[in-house]
Amino acid sequence: MKFLVLLFIMTSSALIAQNNYNQASDSDAKAIEILKAIEKDFTDTKSHLIGFDFVIESPGNPNDTYRGTLLQAGDNFELDMGIRKIITNNETVWMYLKDDNEVQINDADFGGEGEYMSPSTIFSLYKSNEFIFAISNYGKEDGKSIVQIEGKPIDEESEYSKLRLTVEENGQVVKRLKIFLKNGGRMTTQILSHKKNVKLSKSNFKFSPSDYPGVMVEDLRF
Secondary structure: OOEOOOOOOOOOHHHHHOOOOOOHHHOOHHHHHHHHHHHHHHHHOOOEEEEEEEEEEOOOOOOEEEEEEEEEEOOEEEEEOOOEEEEEOOOEEEEEEOOOOEEEEEEOOEOOOOOEOOHHHHHHHHHOOOEEEEEEEEEEEOOEEEEEEEEEEOOOOOOEEEEEEEEEOOOOOEEEEEEEEOOOOEEEEEEEEEEEOOOOOHHHHOOOHHHOOOOEEEEOOO
16 A cells, blocks of 8 residues: 655635546646646755644544654655654665564655655646646635645545645645545645755665664565
C-alpha cells in the first residue's frame, strides 16, 4: 500500500461532479495554474523544513492526531511522524519504529506502483490524469484571502471521494490538504510552519545505527 504524505501537498462540488467532467483535461484552467505555481515554488527551492499536524478521522472513533516534521531536498527526505521516522536518499529507505527501537531497510521504490510515495508527489498530482481539479471556494482565513481547489478522482472505484487543497490566494503558501475517503474517513495535513533553503548535508538523509543504541536492524532489501 502506498505511503501517502500528505505533507507536505481542493463549494461548487457540484461543478466537478457534473457528468461532462470526466477526464483530466476538463480541469479548470485557473486551478491548474495555481497547482503549477505551487509545484514550481516547491521544486525551485533547494530544501524545505515543514512542521505539520496529521489528523485521521474515522466514523465512530476519536480523532487521531500526529505532529510531524518533513525535511526535504529534492528526492531526499526525512519524515518524522512521532511514532515512526522515514528517511531516504532516493536509493534506500529506512523506516525507524521508535517504540520498538527497530529500523526496517528497503530499496527505494517511488511513484507508479511503488511501495512509497514521496511527499512532494502531491504537488504534481495534476499531471497524473487521475483527477479533475476545479476551484471550489474563495474565502478568508486568519485575515488572509484563501482559495480552495478540489480534486475528484476519475476512477469510480477509487477509495477517495475527493481531495481539498487550501492555499493563500496571493502566493504559493499551502495551508492544508484534506483527503475525503468513501468510507467516511478523512485525513487532514495542516501546515504549521514552512522554512525554505535550510542548510543540509548528506548525513541528514541516511540512517546511522550508531545514533540509536541497541537498535534492531531488519534489512529487507533484495
